[in-house]
Every structure is written in structure tokens, then in C-alpha cells.
Amino acid sequence: MKKKEILVLEDLLGSNKKIASDIREQLTQKGILTINLMSSPGAGKTTLLERIAEHLKPKYRMAVIEGDIETERDAERIRAKGIPAWQIITGGACHLEAKMIGKLFSEIPPDLDFLFIENVGNLVCPASYDLGENIRCVLLSVPEGDDKPKKYPKAFTTSDCLILTKTDLLPLMPFDSERALKEAQEINPKLHIFLTSSLKDLGIEELIEFFISTRQKLLNQNA
Amino acid sequence: MHELSIIASLFELLEEKAAEKGSKKIISVRLQVGKLSGVVPEFLISAFDMYKKNTIAHDAKIEIEEVPLKIQCKTCTKTMIKDDFVFICPDCGSQDLKTLTGTELLLEKMELEL
Numbered sequence: 629m630k631k632k633e634i635l636v637l638e639d640l641l642g643s644n645k646k647i648a649s650d651i652r653e654q655l656t657q658k659g660i661l662t663i664n665l666m667s668s669p670g671a672g673k674t675t676l677l678e679r680i681a682e683h684l685k686p687k688y689r690m691a692v693i694e695g696d697i698e699t700e701r702d703a704e705r706i707r708a709k710g711i712p713a714w715q716i717i718t719g720g721a722c723h724l725e726a727k728m729i730g731k732l733f734s735e736i737p738p739d740l741d742f743l744f745i746e747n748v749g750n751l752v753c754p755a756s757y758d759l760g761e762n763i764r765c766v767l768l769s770v771p772e773g774d775d776k777p778k779k780y781p782k783a784f785t786t787s788d789c790l791i792l793t794k795t796d797l798l799p800l801m802p803f804d805s806e807r808a809l810k811e812a813q814e815i816n817p818k819l820h821i822f823l824t825s826s827l828k829d830l831g832i833e834e835l836i837e838f839f840i841s842t843r844q845k846l847l848n849q850n851a
Numbered sequence: 852m853h854e855l856s857i858i859a860s861l862f863e864l865l866e867e868k869a870a871e872k873g874s875k876k877i878i879s880v881r882l883q884v885g886k887l888s889g890v891v892p893e894f895l896i897s898a899f900d901m902y903k904k905n906t907i908a909h910d911a912k913i914e915i916e917e918v919p920l921k922i923q924c925k926t927c928t929k930t931m932i933k934d935d936f937v938f939i940c941p942d943c944g945s946q947d948l949k950t951l952t953g954t955e956l957l958l959e960k961m962e963l964e965l
Contacts, residue, residue, distance in 0.1 A: 630965040631878060636868060636958045640860050640882070723853050753853035756889040756956075781936040782889040814937045817946035 644757055647726035651733065651760025655743060659850060660736075661843035662743045664759050666783055667767035668776075669749030672793040674702045675826040676767065677744055681709040683836050690742040693732060695724040697748060712737065723753035726760055742839060755782040763842060765789040770797045774808035781815050789820045791835065796825040854894040857956065858902045864958055869907055874963035877908040881960050885953040886920040887936075920953030 639645065655662050665673045677692055684690050691712040694702040703715035714735065716728050724747050736743065745761060747754040766787040768776055771794060777784045784790065790812050798805065805823075812819055820838060824831035861880075869877055880899075884892050892915045899913045920933045926945035938948050 631962055632872065632874075632965050633960055633962045634868065634872065635960045636864070637960075638864060638958050640857050640864065640956045640958060643860060643863070721853075721856065723856075725856070752889065756853060756857075778936065782887060785887065785936070785938075814939060817938060 641756065641758075644726045647730050648758035648760040651726060651729055652762065654733075655736075655760065656762065656846055657850065658738050658740070659843070659847055660740045660743050661763065661839060661846055662745065662759075662761045663763045663765060663839065664745045664747060664754075664761035665765050665767060666747045666751070666754045666787070667749060667769070667793075668751045668772055671749070671767040671769040671772065672826055673746045673749070673767055674705055676791070676793060676824065676832075677706060677746060678709055679826045679829060679832050680744070680836060681706065681711045683832055684742065685710065688741040688840075689737070689739060690744065691736065691740055693729065693743070693745045695728070695746060695748045697721070702746060718748060721748070722750050723748055723757055724759055725757050729759050741843060751776070751780040751783045755780075755786050762846065763788050763839070765791055767791045767793050768808065768812075769793045770795060770801050770803045774804045774811075777808060777812040777815055784812050784815045784819070787816065787819065789822060789835075789838070791822045791824055793824055793826065795823050795830065796828045854890055854898045855902070857890060858895065858898040861899070861958060862902060862906060862908070865908060865961060866906075868961060869963055872963055872965065874965055875907055876964040877911045878962040878964055879912045879914065880908065880958070880962075881914045881916065883916050883918050883955045883957040883959045885918040885955040886934075887950075887953045888956040890956065892917055916959065918952050918955055921951040923949045923951055925949055 667673055692706045694715045697718050700715045703713040706713035714732050745759055764787045766783045822831055822835045896913055903909050922933050923930045924940035924945050925947040927943040929942050939946055
């Protein structure tokens, strides 16, 4: 019996990264800005998307890919706003992977302006998987507590935006916004920060302006 | 807990590499796992031991090298090992930092029976 040691040095997420970069390239060429939303369960991803849909719908075309362990509920909520939505049911998996997005690829209308991907509610695992997005957003809701950025650093280091949600609850909760935002920026100084309340429709316009201007930069690069 | 998904990707890679070399048995596997890779080494080991049954790695041992988070300040060029995920240079206060190591999730090497 002969033994042989071989040096490999290959990324275990290499195949996911490859699929993600193909997805990003193809969507970007079509002028579609793709946004991956990550958060704990219940931070308000779907409600934020419902609000975004109301703001964007008059002028832009958007669609949503929903990721959940079970049920079609989130996609139904988005469709009720008149927005095309697909539900990926992971059947137990705690995150979305690029190949799951790839399977839907042929159904995505080529004339979209924005594609939102709502990841499975989980502040840990989704952070490891590139889905081909242009912008990654992490949501942190006021009731979760101001200590989360340092407890879940990977979600915050890999994101472009931090969206603080449910800010209408700030007067009722012992949530130190200054601490939460300072700690998030210590982990990732490049984070764009948005303070929002979907219930009161606060801060949504600023967030959308950011998406629109980022898409414009993408179109300029394509031109 | 996405360690099992990662181990499934590892096995795709292991089987591909073993087939390239014409090997039917893997003796050992060594990974590099960065502190900021988002996975827990001990869960990777448990997932590996669970997954390997009835595969070409059924007797294989897994070894993990944990790679520290190493940062370099682009302003004063100091390099440092970080345990606290605070991306501020302790010397000059700059936030313009470069990550040198600590995000890897690699199959470093494997030993095959030929």
C-alpha cells in the first residue's frame, strides 16, 4: 500500500462563490441590482420589503426571492403587494446558497430594476454564503437588543448596510442606539446605516434612495 | 449550524481529488479554518465524522488548523492579531485596515492511499 499526500488549498465554499459570481455578473449586465437581506427571525425583513414595494412600485420594477425553512407565507405577503415573488423552501437548511438562486434564474424577468433576496432568518449561517448580490444588508431590530453586532460579527463584517428596524419602539425599550451603531461601525467602518420603522414608514425613503443611486452607478459602469 | 453543508462541499472536493489521483481511500484530511470564517471547528469535526461513513473517507482522520484574525493597518503599517473584532488600529486609531488572514475555510491537504 502506497500513501501520498497532496496539497490542495481550495476554498470549501469555492463552488458556491463561483455560482454566485456568475449570477452577479449576469444580473448586473441586465441592469438588475440584487440585494440580500439577512437578520434574525422576526427582525422585520418581510415587513420592510412590503414597505419598500409600496415606495418602489410606482417607478421601478422589483421582484423578491423568499427563503424560509417552511411555508409559502412570505412570498404570499409580497405577491399581495402586486410584486412577483418566489418562495424557496429549504426544508431545514438554515441559509440560502447560490445554487438555490441559480435554479430560479430562468424565471427572473430580464427587465427588472431590483431583485431582493430575503434570506432564512438566522444571524449566523447566511453570512458565509454569497448569493450573487450587489448589496448585502443586515437588519437589527430594536427588540433584539443593542449587543448583537459584537455577538454575531460575521453578519456585520460582511454587510454593506445596517438597517436598524422597529425604531418606533425605541422610547419603550432599553436599547442604546449609540452603543449598537458604534459597535457595528467598530466591526465594519464601511457600513451604511439606516434607521427605519416599517410600521411608521420612517427612513424607508433614504434606504430606497441608496438602492436607486447604487443601481445608477451599476448602470453607468455597464454603459 | 451550517457546518454539515460545508462538510458536504468538502466531500465533493475530496471525491474529485481522490478520483483524479485514482485513489479509493482517504487516510487524512487537513483544513484551515479562520477565526472569522463563521464556522465552529469542533462542529466541523463532528459533522465530518458523521458524514464519512460509507464514503471513501470512512477511516479518515480530520485535523483543523485554526487561523487567527490578522490585520494590517494601512495608515501606520502595523500588523496585529485580533480577538475582539474591533477594526480600529490600537496604535494610530485608523479604521483603514486590511485583513491578512482569518477568513479562510480551506482544504489544505489530504493523504491518499494509492
